[in-house]
Amino acid sequence: MILWGKREKKLKEGRLQQVTCPECHSLTSMHYIVFGRYIDVFWIPTFPIGKKKIIECDKCTEQFFLKNLPQPIKAKFKTEVSTRHSIWSFSGLVAIISLISLLIFVVVKDDINDKNYINNPMIGDVYTIKLERKDRYTTMKITEITQDSIIVIYNIESTPRRAKIYSIDKAKNYMEFSKDRFSKQDIKDLYHEKFIYEVDRH
Numbered sequence: 001m002i003l004w005g006k007r008e009k010k011l012k013e014g015r016l017q018q019v020t021c022p023e024c025h026s027l028t029s030m031h032y033i034v035f036g037r038y039i040d041v042f043w044i045p046t047f048p049i050g051k052k053k054i055i056e057c058d059k060c061t062e063q064f065f066l067k068n069l070p071q072p073i074k075a076k077f078k079t080e081v082s083t084r085h086s087i088w089s090f091s092g093l094v095a096i097i098s099l100i101s102l103l104i105f106v107v108v109k110d111d112i113n114d115k116n117y118i119n120n121p122m123i124g125d126v127y128t129i130k131l132e133r134k135d136r137y138t139t140m141k142i143t144e145i146t147q148d149s150i151i152v153i154y155n156i157e158s159t160p161r162r163a164k165i166y167s168i169d170k171a172k173n174y175m176e177f178s179k180d181r182f183s184k185q186d187i188k189d190l191y192h193e194k195f196i197y198e199v200d201r202h
């Protein structure tokens, strides 16, 4: 999958009158084209990375980059041609920054929620846990809470991908025979030790 790419877009074109061509030395007009250069991320036009200014002599048709032309032509170009990027060319960048901020907000909020859920457990909470020997994840669900203990049942399925945990978090996968008991302090410790990765409260 291609996540980003470079792109050029014609911003402007026109003519400079009464300039002297460094190639054929005629006093002539020159045709210019200004290209904006952009980086696109996920096909969203994201931000400008510069401009390319190409100028062609109307007499001898020689092409130049503006930066290679003599100072008088550069100065004339600068006073006559405005080549600002449109404000819209930054809109993709703004969208991406907003998206990243939102993502950070969601992740941080999720973490705060998890801590809160660990400290105040409820029946039905689902803990994502890592199986120690295998590189797989499974869940355990709280079925009972007493004065100082938490009783859970384990999920009999597991998945190699933490993001796929939702696909095994099904009622039919929790079996009564796989009960376990933890103290409330154990649960906090297991969360700090990252044996419990995540808490889901539906």
Ligand SMILES: [Zn+2]
Pocket: 021, 022, 023, 024, 025, 026, 057, 058, 059, 060, 061, 062
């Ligand atoms: Zn020329």
